[in-house]
Amino acid sequence: MKPDTFAVDQHQQISIGGVTLAHLAKKYGTPLYVLDYETIVHRIRDYQDALNELNPAGQAFYAGKAFLCQAMAGLLEQQHIGLDVVSGGELYTALQAGFNPDRIMFHGNVKTREEIAYALNAKVGHIVCDSMDELERIEEEAARLGCLAPVLLRITPGIEAHTHEFIRTGQFDSKFGFGLGDGLADRAVERALDLKHVMLKGFHAHIGSQILEEDPFILNAESLLRYSLGWNQRRGWWPEVLNIGGGFGVRYQPGDHPPRLTTVVSAINELLHGLTPQGLIAPRTFMEPGRSIIAEAGVTLYRVLVKKEVPGGKRYVAVDGGMGDNIRPALYQAEYRAVIDGKVDQADMETVTVAGRYCETGDVLMKDIALPVVAVEDLLVVFDTGAYNYSMASNYNRVPRPAVVLVHQGQDYLWVARESYQDLTRADNPYVMTADEYR
């Protein structure tokens, strides 16, 4: 879809957050990531309102892997949403921005000893444990630091969601978590309940990303609840928290119909009250949305620099960015929609393939899409690039990564500066340069 504040004036000039894209391109250069404040805040509130309907109230944790920088962490803190981090780097970014560690969920299928200690020292609210090796490592680090580690165990429930196989995680042969089917989850729970420095708070299961159905989420919640019931009978243990992960899809294409959050949440409410044994409090439901909060808030602006027709009649339009700032088409065959600033309603259309600037045949942003007849110097606006674009960007070909700008009520705020050539060489050691020095 488009950012909520997307508007087109009588000259077909596009603005977002009350700022024209032409102005942003001129001020900051291209390629440029633009994020709309209102869209982000609306999506956050949708989750908070829906989860508040639960009894006990649930909590949303934004998945920082979709997009994170210090300013974003600051905005999230202001909105009192939680934050899911998956590395020391994401944790550092959040803490630098003054994010409340209580609302941080520390994730990842491989956490180093240093990262575990960092999370424990920072007193993050929860650590999601992914393997037996890690469970022992958490126990050791918590013992060394003299604290109790609040742990959720990541369960692999055996739910196969219909999404690209690279972003599917809930099936039994996944690299993530403890399988329910193979007894690994049982061993992990037994062990966690016996460890002195681990406090088992509940379970987590994330089944995949860009899921467009409701049922897999409901099934996921149900399987975690039923699994908990078994433990209540066996050892009298009952979870405080069930975290059903992220994965809500967004509308990249007109045929994509995202799941309804309110439907999922009310089904979970019924499950919680139908299944929680008498005398016990239903666990709190946590969700970890990434894409569904930030994808639609973002657009990327590119300048068209080349237009060519190759033998066979195929028309290429080449822009000043590509797989370095958006790897998703090359990695997942992801499809995007775009328009041209100043030509939004133009009737004269053509079919073009939009190629990037990187030295890779696969660096194609959009294949055979219909655009108004394109000219060199046009400003191409690609939609829904807020999630997993900047966060997966690289310096391939030593191209500096673009800036990120937030727009709100007619103002623009630089969130992340464009990298310079100096940034590219910052970590290079310039003193080891000639072959002679190796003798």
Ligand code: LLP
């Ligand atoms: N929680 C966990 C444990 C996750 O692994 C993920 C995403 C999320 C939450 C957030 O999922 P979301 O709501 O954003 O779907 N790079 C891929 C997506 C990878 C998702 C990885 N995990 C892409 O560009 O499509």
